[in-house]
Amino acid sequence: MDLTQRQEHIIEIVKENGPITGENIAERLSLTRATLRPDLAILTMAGYLDARPRVGYFYTGKTGSELLTEKLKKFKVQEFQSIPVVVHENVSVYDAICTMFLEDVGTLFVVNDHAKLVGVLSRKDLLRASIGNQDLREIPVHIIMTRMPNVTICYKEDLLLEAGQMLIDKQIDALPVVKNDEDGYEVIGRLTKTNLTKALVELGRDERI
Amino acid sequence: MDLTQRQEHIIEIVKENGPITGENIAERLSLTRATLRPDLAILTMAGYLDARPRVGYFYTGKTGSELLTEKLKKFKVQEFQSIPVVVHENVSVYDAICTMFLEDVGTLFVVNDHAKLVGVLSRKDLLRASIGNQDLREIPVHIIMTRMPNVTICYKEDLLLEAGQMLIDKQIDALPVVKNDEDGYEVIGRLTKTNLTKALVELGRDERI
Incomplete structure (x- = not known):
């Protein structure tokens, strides 16, 4: 939304002097209250200013683009996992490589006898192992996986954007979405760069806001 | 931006009767022109309605969320590649697998003697080859790559969201950004799900709009 010069001016006045009454703003601009x-x-209405009865207008501190992205900032992992x-x-x-192809995923999560998370296998982990001179049928995945506590996890209530930032910072393709039990983490979801790409495309199609 | 009931009502009236003068809208609502x-x-201002002198108000056909995402829809591939x-x-x-690890990428583009695109190598292509009983040092990549014309390409002027949709539809991690020459495609960029994840995160940080 584009603001007029007068509206930009009003924002400046409120930013510096708020809380300030409509009457006072009008005075400073040499305009009538009705004109303003x-x-x-x-x-x-657009969220730049807020008004309190008997107090006046004050600046919310939100820029136009901040207001635009407020909804995006509230997306949770669980809506996209x-x-x-x-x-x-x-x-x-x-067998892990076969599972990866059969299930058509890029990341596998590794669990122990109690079905708790112990590690992660990326395509690169498997590729690295497969070019070594070893018999892949003889090596268990726990030898080559990235293991806890070096696995980056997230929870279903986490913000999507924070999880996305972790994927970028850690240079990984997927995060396990976990539930915290007494004896470890149960894996309840998978959040991938594909999920985040879909979120962006859906945002563009107005499907999410 | 949340609309009041009256504003929603005005949009309905203009949608059905536009172009319509402010006078006429006021009449239908039994309000004065000044109140309206x-x-x-x-x-x-918010873009829901447009006004033309001596014609009246008409409906722009844009919903609130459409207006919000208009900027996102204009992002080009070149801004993110x-x-x-x-x-x-x-x-x-x-050697291709070694290059993938050294360059820290998930997709390699394959070119011929004229430096023109002939194929693409994904991590899964390389993984599939590496579990076969073959000597990886003896097989050239053109044997195992996804070859033209089955490679999905994009151009730097393409819309980011359309490229993102292709990544999702084709279930691939990256698109070569190409330039069309007489004798084929020159690869000038790489658009990945990581680029799209970053775009989403930057959008949330108000860095792009």
Whole structure:
């Protein structure tokens, strides 16, 4: 939304002097209160200003783009996560690779006998193992996986954007979405760069806001 | 931006009867033109309605969320693309895997003697080859790559969201950004799900709008 010069001016006045009454703003601009009413209504409705009875207008501190992205900032991981694919820590690297192709995923989560998270297998982990001179049917995945506590996790209530930032910072493709039990983490979801790409595309299609 | 009941009502009236004068809208609502002025100003400024002198108000057909995402829809591939990593079609699968680790990318683009795009290598392509019983140092990548014309490409002027949709539809991690020459495609960039994840996170940080 584009603001007029007068509206920009009003924001400046309120920013410096708020809380300030409509009467006072009008005075500073040498305009009548009536002339100013539509502008103040617009700025309040759009979220730039807030008004309190008997106090006056004050600046919310929000820029136009901040207001635009407020909804995006509230997205939760659980609204975008996928179903996780897990393998037991004792399966062979060969079987893990087959599972990856069969399930059509890029990341596998590794669990122990109690179905608790113990590690993660990326395509690169599997690729690295497969070019070594080893028999892939003989090596269990727990030998080559990235193991706890070096696994980056997230929770379903986490903000989508924070999880996205972790994917970027850690240079990984997926995060396990976990639930915290007494004896470890249960894997209840998978959040991937594909989920975040979909979120962006859906945002553009107006499907999410 | 939340609309009042009266503003929603005005939009309905204009949608059905536009172009319609402010006078006529006021009549239908049994209000004075002056009372309505702030509402009409807000709806016009926010982009829901448009006004033409001597014609009246008409509905722009834009919903609130459409207005919010208009900027996102204009993002171009070139604003987000990364540097491409290419290998020659005659290098071995083993060397390609090493290049992938050294360059820290998830997708390699394959070129011929004229530096034109002939194929793409994903981590899964390389993983599939590496579990076969073959000597990876003896197999050239052109044997295992996804080859033209089955490679999905994009141009730097393409819309980011359309490229993102292609990544999702084709279930791939990266698109080569190409330039069309007489004798083929020159690879000038790489657009990945990481780029799209970053775009979403930056959008949330108000860095892009």
